[in-house]
Amino acid sequence: MLQWENLRAVKMTDLIIVGAGGHGKVVADIAQKQKRWKAIMFLDDRFPELSSVFNLPVVAQLSHINCFQTENTDFVVAIGDNQTRLVWSNKIIEQGLSLVSVIDPSAVISHSAQIGAGTVILPNVVINADAFLGIANIINTSAVVDHDCQLCEGVHLSPGAILGGSVTLGSCCWIGISVSVKQGACIGANTIVGVGAAVVNDLPDNIVAVGVPAKEISMNKL
Ligand SMILES: CC(C)(COP(=O)(O)OP(=O)(O)OC[C@H]1O[C@@H](n2cnc3c(N)ncnc32)[C@H](O)[C@@H]1OP(=O)(O)O)[C@@H](O)C(=O)NCCC(=O)NCCS
Known part of the structure; x- marks a missing residue:
């Protein structure tokens, strides 16, 4: 059992959330539930006009990330755009800073699952x-990632999306709300699957697909 003196010796870190928009607020909510950080704050390019979100301070713009070279600060990037989130997550790693995952306590995650740094897991997810799961993924509310799935980096699995077993998602692909993906299907990098689709065959890189079964409607122009 930990004694009070030992507890005081445990160094608690701060958490900096990069991006104070809608997704940033969601990440802050989850981080507060985890009770793992001494203080939680944001970086956002609207600083100094934007100085707080909820009761949490916005302390600097994104370009000031270099000013936080401290061993007692964790970072997570809460930017919805997949490419931008991945770029900033990689910058944090390259600078030797601590990129962490933020996981809602209600998520059910197998002990054998691997969760990459900077990945955020929202309420009621099952993995x-x-x-x-690679780095900088968003696994949104009530999504399901079944056994042996491989999610690359910068992926966004939207609310209620369901991946059957052994599905592969390429880098920065975006799976829309309530999409179902058949077991074993592979979806390419930067591909978007629209709300409500059912993916029953593999999809290539850089397309937008919708419908049941999902069919390409255009290229993803990024
Ligand atoms: C697929 C998607 C990216 C297309 O967006 P877009 O490129 O702006 O396309 P548009 O809205 O101009 O629609 C183009 C056509 O596709 C159709 N379409 C768009 N989304 C569709 C969908 N999910 N299912 C079926 N048809 C769809 C439109 O009705 C339109 O058809 P039309 O040309 O016959 O009128 C978008 O509709 C979508 O589903 N995004 C995912 C949203 C999401 O999951 N958000 C999660 C937030 S956490």
């Missing part, structure tokens, strides 16, 4: 055995 099953041997799933692998």
